[in-house]
Amino acid sequence: MIGRIQGTIVYKQAPDLLVDVQGVGYEIQLPMTCFFELPAVGSEVSLWTHFVVREDAQLLYGFNSMNERALFRQLIKAQGVGPKMALAIMSGMSANQFVASVQQGDVSTLVKIPGVGKKTAERLVVEMRDRLKDFAGTSPLENGGQSPEPAMMVAMDNPLDDALSALLALGYKPAHAEKAVKKVATADMDSEAIIRQALKSMV
Structure with a gap:
């Protein structure tokens, strides 16, 4: 079991890192809420x-944070919920x-997430309400304050395409993802900003 990784960010393109x-490259997928908090390429993480x-x-x-990982592990124990x-x-x-949505039985918010239909949302509320009763909330770790010059960074040709690819990787339907990206994107936004605003617009 690989429980923790500490090293240098070589490449990142949501949701992949x-x-x-020490010379071994680990490919890792992160939820976008975690991805947005990452330091720049070339930084320690x-x-x-x-x-x-x-x-x-x-x-x-x-x-x-450990709490975010704990929530992920609780989610994949739920019926019909896999890692994706x-x-x-x-x-x-x-x-x-x-956690707040589950505790409040807020099914209408949960069904806005891709792949989560009404039955799945209702099942999540029922199955996870007791499991999350004492959930402590998240407290992200500091990822180091140093930001050296980016190393081995792959240039992104088009922030719109990168944002669309990230949403598709997360399970959003192409038409839904494309509509959200075009709705929020402006010329001065990078791919992470577009993804952040697109996710907000859909939930």
Whole structure:
């Protein structure tokens, strides 16, 4: 089990991250709420991780705090919720917002997340209400204050395309994602800003 990663950010394009740890590059996927808090390429980062082994792949998911990882682990225990849906849920709202929605039985907010229909949302409320009763909330770790010059950074050709790719990777339908991106994007926005505003517009 890989429980924590500390190294240098080599590449990032939402929701994917490549971290160099003493010459070994780890590919990690993060919820967008965690991704937005990452430092620049070339900076040191420390992430709590959850390792998933499948017959066809080995996947690593990253989080800025232990509480965020704990929520992810509770989500994938819920019936019908796999890692991809858990990632989408935690991208659409913060851990604290999700917990509040569950505790308040706010199904209408949960169904706005891609892949979460009314039955799934209702099941999440029922299954997770007791599990999250004592959830402490998140307290992201400091990711180091240094920001050296970016190293091995891959240039992004088009922030709109990058933002659209990120939303599709999170499970949003192409037409829905494209509409949200075009609605919020302006010429001076980078891909992360577009993704942030697109997610806000859809939840």
